[in-house]
Amino acid sequence: MPIAPPQGATVTIRAGRFIDGAGSAPRANVTIRVEDGVITSVDERAPASGEVVIDLSEYSVLPGLFNMHVHSVLPGDGTPFHEWMELPDELLLLQAHANALASLHAGVTTLRDCGGKGSLMFRLRDAIRSGIIPGPRYVLSGHALTITGGHCRFFGGEVDGPEEMRKAARRLLKEGADFIKIFASGGGTIGTYPQFPAFDVDELRAAIHEAHKIGKVASCHCTCAASIVNALDAGTDHIEHCSFLTGAMTVEYDDDIARRVADSGVYVTPTLQTMHDLDSAMVARVDAGTATADERTFVTNARARFATQLETTSRLHELGVPLVAGSDAGWRHTRFDNFSRELAHLVDAGMTPLDAIHAATGRAADACQLGSVVGRLEPGKRADILAVQGDPSTDIAALTAVAMVLQDGRVVVDRR
Ligand SMILES: [Zn+2]
Structure with missing residues (x-):
C-alpha cells in the first residue's frame, strides 16, 4: 500500500x-x-x-462498541436482498463505506462482517488501513460459505462436499479472512430453508478444521435446531442467530440443545434487532393494508417468533452462554446507525446494562480474537x-x- x-x-x-x-x-x-x-x-x-x-x-x-454481526455491502433499508445484489460491485462498495461511517458515528469502532460479496470487504479494509478513507476496524469472513442454492448465495460462496469446503476455506484464509463463516441452515434468501439444515457435519467439519489449523475460528449461521446440533458436532466456535425453527416454521425452544450450547462454551450472537426490525416493517405493511397474504401469515407467526427468540436468549444467558451483541445490520430493514437497540433488546432478554455493554466490548473482542488488542x-x-x-x-x-x-x-x- x-x-x-x-x-x-x-x-x-x-x-x-x-x-x-x-x-x-x-x-x-x-x-x-x-x-x-x-x-x-x-x-x-x-x-x-x-x-x-x-x-x-x-x-x-x-x-468503542463492536457490532458482531453485519453485512456491510447491504443497505438495511428494506430492499429485497436478491434485488440489491443485481447492482454493480462499485455501488456495493460505496454502500459499505457509507455503512462504515454510520457505524463510527454511532460509537461502533469494530465491525465483524458475517458475509459480503466476493472480495469487496477485503478491499474496503485495505483502503481504511492504508488511510485512503476513514472507517472502523473490521473482522472479516469474506463471502462466507453456503450450499448450492443456499442462503446468501449471491455473495459468491456456493460450495458442496468436504473437499470443496476445504479449498474454499483455504482460499478465504489466504485472502485475509479473520474467521470462517458458514451458513449451516437456510435463511431469509428466497428459495432457501431456514427451518432445515444446509451443510452436513462432514462438510462443516472440513471448513472449521482449516480455520483451527492456523489458530483462527469459525462461526455457523443456525436458524433451526438440527443445524445447531450439526454445528456443535462439527466443532464450531460461534453460533449466529441460534433460533429453534421447526419444519412447520414455528419456534420450539429445546432445553437439551440449549444446555449443549452452554456446555460447549461457544459464543452466540442472538441478532434480536434484525428480527424485531423485520417484524415491525411487516406489521406496518399489514396496518397500511399493503401486505400480501404471505406477509399477513408472516406477521401472525412473527410476534410469537420474536417473543420466543427473546425467551431463548434469556435462557441461554441464564445457562451461562457467552452472548455477544450483533444486529445483522444491512440485512433487510436493519440499519447501521442505531446499533444500541441490539443492546436494549439484550437488556429486555434479562441482561443488565453492564452485561450488555460487556457483550459489545470486552467479550466481543475475545470472541473475535482481538481481546489482547x-x-x-x-x-x-x-x-x-x-x-x-x-x-x-x-x-x-x-x-x-x-x-x-x-x-x-x-x-x-x-x-x-
Ligand atoms: Zn446475517
Whole structure:
C-alpha cells in the first residue's frame, strides 16, 4: 500500500464515569493516558499541567462498541436482498463505506462482517488501513460459505462436499479472512430453508478444521435446531442467530440443545434487532393494508417468533452462554446507525446494562480474537473509545447520546 495509515495519538482523557469493558462496576473521575494510540495508564491521577487533555468529565467513557454481526455491502433499508445484489460491485462498495461511517458515528469502532460479496470487504479494509478513507476496524469472513442454492448465495460462496469446503476455506484464509463463516441452515434468501439444515457435519467439519489449523475460528449461521446440533458436532466456535425453527416454521425452544450450547462454551450472537426490525416493517405493511397474504401469515407467526427468540436468549444467558451483541445490520430493514437497540433488546432478554455493554466490548473482542488488542480500557490496549451523555450502566438508552468517538486515541466524532 503506498499511503501510510494515520498514526495513533498521544493524549490524556479525563472521564467523569469510566466503564472498562470488562464487566466491572463503573468508576468516577478516571484519567486514561494514551501514547501513539495505545493506552499506557488508567488511574485517578489528575492530568498534570502541559498534558494535552480531552475533558470528558461530564460524560460516561467506555470502549468503542463492536457490532458482531453485519453485512456491510447491504443497505438495511428494506430492499429485497436478491434485488440489491443485481447492482454493480462499485455501488456495493460505496454502500459499505457509507455503512462504515454510520457505524463510527454511532460509537461502533469494530465491525465483524458475517458475509459480503466476493472480495469487496477485503478491499474496503485495505483502503481504511492504508488511510485512503476513514472507517472502523473490521473482522472479516469474506463471502462466507453456503450450499448450492443456499442462503446468501449471491455473495459468491456456493460450495458442496468436504473437499470443496476445504479449498474454499483455504482460499478465504489466504485472502485475509479473520474467521470462517458458514451458513449451516437456510435463511431469509428466497428459495432457501431456514427451518432445515444446509451443510452436513462432514462438510462443516472440513471448513472449521482449516480455520483451527492456523489458530483462527469459525462461526455457523443456525436458524433451526438440527443445524445447531450439526454445528456443535462439527466443532464450531460461534453460533449466529441460534433460533429453534421447526419444519412447520414455528419456534420450539429445546432445553437439551440449549444446555449443549452452554456446555460447549461457544459464543452466540442472538441478532434480536434484525428480527424485531423485520417484524415491525411487516406489521406496518399489514396496518397500511399493503401486505400480501404471505406477509399477513408472516406477521401472525412473527410476534410469537420474536417473543420466543427473546425467551431463548434469556435462557441461554441464564445457562451461562457467552452472548455477544450483533444486529445483522444491512440485512433487510436493519440499519447501521442505531446499533444500541441490539443492546436494549439484550437488556429486555434479562441482561443488565453492564452485561450488555460487556457483550459489545470486552467479550466481543475475545470472541473475535482481538481481546489482547482492543475492547477493554486498560494499559496495552488500543484507544478505541466512546463517550456518551448519561449513564449507560443503568440506562442502556444513554448509548444513543454519542458525544465523542476516538480511534487509536484520535478524535473521529465530536458532538459535545
Ligand atoms: Zn446475517
